[in-house]
Amino acid sequence: MNLKELMEKRNDLVDQIEQLTKNVETEQRAFTPEEDAKVEELTKAVEDIDKTIETCERATKLSKIDVKNDNDVEDNVEEMETRAFADFIRNKKRAGDSNITKEDNKAVIPKTIANKIIDKIKDISPLFRDAEKYNVKGTVSIPYVDGSNDNITVAYASEFEDLDAKSTKLLSIDLTGHLAGVLAKVSVSLLNSTDIDLVDFVVAKMAAAAATFIDKEILDPSDPTHKIVGLSNANQIVYAGSTSAISADVLIKLKNQLKSAFQAGAYFVMHPETLTAVQLLKDNNNRYIFNDEIQNGFSGTILGKPVYTSDQCPKIGSGNNAVFYLNPAQGLAAKLVEDSVTILREKYATQHAIGVVEWLELDAQIQNQQAVAVLNMSTASI
Numbered sequence: 535m536n537l538k539e540l541m542e543k544r545n546d547l548v549d550q551i552e553q554l555t556k557n558v559e560t561e562q563r564a565f566t567p568e569e570d571a572k573v574e575e576l577t578k579a580v581e582d583i584d585k586t587i588e589t590c591e592r593a594t595k596l597s598k599i600d601v602k603n604d605n606d607v608e609d610n611v612e613e614m615e616t617r618a619f620a621d622f623i624r625n626k627k628r629a630g631d632s633n634i635t636k637e638d639n640k641a642v643i644p645k646t647i648a649n650k651i652i653d654k655i656k657d658i659s660p661l662f663r664d665a666e667k668y669n670v671k672g673t674v675s676i677p678y679v680d681g682s683n684d685n686i687t688v689a690y691a692s693e694f695e696d697l698d699a700k701s702t703k704l705l706s707i708d709l710t711g712h713l714a715g716v717l718a719k720v721s722v723s724l725l726n727s728t729d730i731d732l733v734d735f736v737v738a739k740m741a742a743a744a745a746t747f748i749d750k751e752i753l754d755p756s757d758p759t760h761k762i763v764g765l766s767n768a769n770q771i772v773y774a775g776s777t778s779a780i781s782a783d784v785l786i787k788l789k790n791q792l793k794s795a796f797q798a799g800a801y802f803v804m805h806p807e808t809l810t811a812v813q814l815l816k817d818n819n820n821r822y823i824f825n826d827e828i829q830n831g832f833s834g835t836i837l838g839k840p841v842y843t844s845d846q847c848p849k850i851g852s853g854n855n856a857v858f859y860l861n862p863a864q865g866l867a868a869k870l871v872e873d874s875v876t877i878l879r880e881k882y883a884t885q886h887a888i889g890v891v892e893w894l895e896l897d898a899q900i901q902n903q904q905a906v907a908v909l910n911m912s913t914a915s916i
Contacts, residue, residue, distance in 0.1 A: 865905025
């Protein structure tokens with residue numbers, strides 16, 4: 535409703551008040567309770583409109599002040615540093631411009647680029663993306679209740695009688711900082727091409743390398759250089775009853791290891807070859823066990839739960855943890871802190887390439903055992 539319509543409505547309300555008053559004067563009587571209430575209601579409506587009109591008139595006299603908010607400033611900084619990063623890689627910009635710091639045979643790049651790589655890692659790796667993050671430098675201690683020693687219970691009680699004291703044990707896990715480096719070598723010929731988005735290309739290349747490393751550290755502790763605990767100490771273990779095959783029965787048992795409170799947000803993680811073996815499972819009549827899901831195009835689910843595949847997950851093999859079923863948001867704690875992104879130009883000059891390095895401080899381990907279950911390829915009883 536515009537200002538003109540407000541004024542017209544006000545005049546109509548005033549006309550109604552005047553008509554009620556005229557009726558009382560003509561009939562030479564007092565206002566009835568109903569007429570009294572009506573006049574009061576109409577008067578209040580007129581006063582409200584007067585306030586609105588006054589506010590509108592004041593507003594028309596005001597003018598806006600052109601200011602840039604913090605997000606605009608941050609966007610401008612990011613755009614500037616992104617352009618500087620691409621130009622510097624192509625050797626078109628001097629070190630020192632746009633926060634690019636020159637050191638011995640290398641250049642340190644601003645954090646906006648490092649943050650792009652971290653965000654891209656989250657897109658690639660569902661485990662790291664969905665884990666609860668503690669992205670601070672140094673050691674982080676995360677307390678949790680030791681379920682095996684939790685004696686707190688609820689019981690009926692009577693007035694004026696003491697409650698029996700129960701106890702529980704509080705433990706903690708520590709996320710430390712393991713230093714890792716991610717190196718991406720990029721062809722100089724490719725860099726000179728004007729047909730590619732150079733920053734996105736380098737970010738994607740580095741993020742893919744970092745995500746591969748992080749997934750392997752979380753899922754597969756077999757590498758002797760392995761430092762991160764990841765999911766290797768899970769204590770909810772289902773044994774396959776075989777070293778070379780997975781049955782539908784053990785998958786059902788694996789899924790049901792997680793209590794109902796942890797099922798929302800839980801999913802399977804396995805190697806692509808393991809997923810193929812599961813999809814090919816058949817019953818005694820040679821019908822696919824997961825027939826309903828096959829008819830739906832196997833849209834990435836088993837037993838109604840999403841499935842993520844990772845080349846870093848151990849394959850089906852003797853003693854391997856071949857399938858994980860977990861709720862990472864509740865069960866997995868992770869930290870990833872970027873230190874710096876560095877351009878190495880001279881080091882790979884003889885290969886007609888440049889190196890892009892990011893140093894990462896990272897760690898990950900289980901923070902709630904009840905939210906993680908593992909299928910182990912063993913002949914132990916299922």
